[in-house]
Amino acid sequence: MTMRERFYSLAAGALESDPRVAMVLAEIGVAAMPRHPRLYNVGIREQLMIGVAAGLALEGYRPIVHSYTPFVVERPYEQIKLDLGHQDVGAILVSTGASYDASRAGRTHQAPEDVAVLAALPGWTIHAPGHADEVERVFAKALTGDDRVYIRLSEEENHAPVNGDGLVVLREGSDEAPLVVAVGPALGETLAATADLDATVAYLATVRPFPHEALNAALRGTGVVLVEPYLAGTSAAEVSVALADRPHRLLSLGVPNAEFRHYGRPAEHRAAHGLDAAGIRASLERFVGRVPAGRAPVSDTVAKS
């Protein structure tokens, strides 16, 4: 079962079992959900989708809002800022599509900047789970609160869930080894890229609030590598805050800030962005000094071939 299928099943269950839960959709997802008196489909009207969720929240409901990433985060961005944030009410926003699941659909259906723009607003808890079991965990927790929560579903998925919240160190390297932080579905490729490298590998699925203290504690050397499956550098400023009082170097991997005019498969996008194992490996080697500066990483070669 994909993350998205798991989410629909969880949302249907929540509507049945919790009278506080309501759901607001704008067509996307309607066909996958059983009918329910508190499931409102507003048609293709995403600004209204957020406004209605805010109104329900003002009256004490716990709204779940869902659509494709650009249509839940970007199209109604001012509604997210004002109808939710400025009214000081909460909702659970659940996107599907991640950065390039819709690779064939082109730029209009992709929003790799979603986490960055939501993180620019105060009060958001942001989850980028890497496995359907992690979706279930963060969703269940979100249902019990009344805060603003974003859950980013992805068709890319790790082969197994990681148990534990916050920064989870999966593998310890030497004292000099870089600390590689893989976010959500980037973990699989990161583990493959670092299999025979001296690296400490940690996993993070909840990127806001950012675990400053845990990052500081996990770093023994000076090199930090972020592998984020969305806009490169989204959490770079958070790393700077975490390590403000110690010298460090930071490499931020992710989807480049560029108009990327290619269709094709998600795996081709992943490779072109340097987020497959070979691309991550090449960037890491350059970062730790094994490859002289100036030599193209594998990802550049792939993109041009």
Added chain:
Amino acid sequence: MAIATHLGYDDLPELVTALTGDEKHDRSVVSTLDVLWVLYDRVLGRDDRFLLSKGHGPAAYYAVLAAKGLVPVEELAGFGGFDSRLGYHPDRALAPGVEISSGSLGHGLGIAVGVALAGRRTFCLVGDGELDEGSNWEAVQYAGRIGLGRLTVVAVDNHSSTYHWPGGIGARFELEGWSVALADGHDHDALERALTAEHDDRPHVVVAEVLP
């Protein structure tokens, strides 16, 4: 059941002057004063919600809230000050009695649809200029099609929309399935009749014309 009266309609000009420090009242204040008074004095019950979507020129709103004992009169003079709870656009986290924070146009009506879906009798005030914002029409269309009878919109029409509404604002709501009433925006009895008119299971709009 109307909210208990504290001060009367005749006290409002003085309260507005306390806010603005000016005896000559701004157009955006004058346009909504009577509608707000009728709502709070004659229409709204304790379980109802009133959402001021058009958060511009809120002096009239604060004056009415003060007259009804929801905002302390002594706070009016601090209007817009650093520590004031009363800003140039209302903030529900600060101002007592304020149901939504507003100022950016075209947000209140969508929220009002959600409040009404939750089961509340809900009133929402918009301006004719505000209706330029497309987000309003997402709400108008949806509320009309699903027959959201708990929702009443007051559209204060002081002809401030640059490109106007040829054929009238009411015609647009009517096309979307709303019940429509027209009223002189300064005539209290007419406003009360329009706001409390029977409108079965359709949402209701009162177009309150206020000549500029």
